[in-house]
Amino acid sequence: MPRLKDEPLSTPVVTPSARPMSENPTGDWRSVAPRIDAEKCTGCLLCWKFCPEACVDVAGEVPRIDLHYCKGCGVCATECPAHCVHMSEEAAS
Amino acid sequence: MKPSISVDELMTSGHQACQGCGATLTMRYALKGLGPETVVVLPACCWTIIAGAAPRCSIGVPLLHAPFAAAAAAASGVKAGLSARGDGRTTVMAWAGDGGTYDIGIQALSGAADRDEDIIYCCYDNEAYMNTGIQRSGGTPSGAWTMTTPGKEGSERPKKDLDAIMEAHRIPYIATATPAYPEDMVRKFAKAKTIKGFRFIHVLSPCPPGWKYDTADTVKLSRLAVQTGMFALYEIAEGRFKLNLNPAKRKPVGEYLKPQGRFRGLKPDAEAAIQAEVDARWALLSQRHARGT
Ligand code: SF4
Ligand code: SF4
Numbered sequence: 011m012p013r014l015k016d017e018p019l020s021t022p023v024v025t026p027s028a029r030p031m032s033e034n035p036t037g038d039w040r041s042v043a044p045r046i047d048a049e050k051c052t053g054c055l056l057c058w059k060f061c062p063e064a065c066v067d068v069a070g071e072v073p074r075i076d077l078h079y080c081k082g083c084g085v086c087a088t089e090c091p092a093h094c095v096h097m098s099e100e101a102a103s
Numbered sequence: 104m105k106p107s108i109s110v111d112e113l114m115t116s117g118h119q120a121c122q123g124c125g126a127t128l129t130m131r132y133a134l135k136g137l138g139p140e141t142v143v144v145l146p147a148c149c150w151t152i153i154a155g156a157a158p159r160c161s162i163g164v165p166l167l168h169a170p171f172a173a174a175a176a177a178a179s180g181v182k183a184g185l186s187a188r189g190d191g192r193t194t195v196m197a198w199a200g201d202g203g204t205y206d207i208g209i210q211a212l213s214g215a216a217d218r219d220e221d222i223i224y225c226c227y228d229n230e231a232y233m234n235t236g237i238q239r240s241g242g243t244p245s246g247a248w249t250m251t252t253p254g255k256e257g258s259e260r261p262k263k264d265l266d267a268i269m270e271a272h273r274i275p276y277i278a279t280a281t282p283a284y285p286e287d288m289v290r291k292f293a294k295a296k297t298i299k300g301f302r303f304i305h306v307l308s309p310c311p312p313g314w315k316y317d318t319a320d321t322v323k324l325s326r327l328a329v330q331t332g333m334f335a336l337y338e339i340a341e342g343r344f345k346l347n348l349n350p351a352k353r354k355p356v357g358e359y360l361k362p363q364g365r366f367r368g369l370k371p372d373a374e375a376a377i378q379a380e381v382d383a384r385w386a387l388l389s390q391r392h393a394r395g396t
Contacts, residue, residue, distance in 0.1 A: 014158065017158075029158050029159045029160070030115040030117070030159060030160065030161065030163065031115050031116075031117040031118050031119070031154075031155040031159050031160060031161035032115040032116050032117040033117065033159060034117035034118075034119070034155065034159065035117060036117075052104075053104050054104055055104055055106055055107075058106070059106070059107070059108065059285055060128065060282070060285075060322045062120065062122075062123055062124050062125070062127040062128050062131075062321065063116050063118070063127070064112050064114055064115065064116050064127075064131055065116045068106065068110060076116065078116075079116035079117055081121075081122040081123075082122060083122035083123035083311075083318040083319060083321070084123070084317070084318060084319030085123055085318070085319055085321055085322055087319060088319040088320060088322065088323055089322055089323075097319075
């Protein structure tokens, strides 16, 4: 029995799979999206620390939000002490 | 700035939680503390959904789904199986909501604690059966609205003192945590990992749809729960009691209750009663902290 449409018929049913849920982007239902004002960001990383989606990347100097996964909850905007995360309406799709 | 907690993420983006879910932050921090050599055992709870449908999974460690009443029993079995295979290293963690802990799973939980099974049991407590649509559980606080306490005044019964029940089992480690304090939470899971025997961690986990507040306020409410004294951060290791955060001046409980729609029907006298209860409880906790037991 195939596990998913793109897996071959020979895929055994009970094999543990390492396929992550990161194959599952948020989609287009989000109504507001965050944007970081890089000028004002102090690099405190609180937006990264408190993101329930774990979708804030901190490799660079200013955190980068991956909007493929962001659900627009606004926690980052509430928690940013520098008030530099702005939530704006998404265009209707 | 240097991150104050590990940047390694075992919980992946793309999980199926609601916006602003406190239980995802909790899992994110728990796994930062425990690391990849962990097996998670889930009874029916929100996380059954959040983890995603097989073969995909939103946590990068093995996960076993167990029946509602059986989290602690199934985790005991996983641990025994690993031991039989000579694996003494892997941490086994049962991960249940308040419904699966306070009510439906309490028999298995008590049994496993009594046998001092070598597992971690984490209850992420969002104070009602949220996954099935907000029914009252033993973890629902008095005055909170749920679908099964529909009157304006909310739940008549107080929140069951589960921590006291667990303490009565005289297990080696008990801790409380909440997502507004990630460093504290990561440290407690990392510490629990090093202890042998039954370890219990109780996490207050805000739930936007169930508590009826703006999704942006999850961390704020988690913090207010501690600042008002509604939820105390403490740990009991080998019988030694320690408050991890002892605010010199607690905020009035109203600051925590008001932003939550579930407490909208709360009358001023009911709020005063909650304040009095928090004050009394805090007096006891401070005494215990001073005594160290
Ligand atoms: S809006 Fe929410 S999901 Fe999106 S980046 Fe901010 S905290 Fe993460
Ligand atoms: S919380 Fe604000 S100031 Fe801190 S790193 Fe994020 S955007 Fe920058």
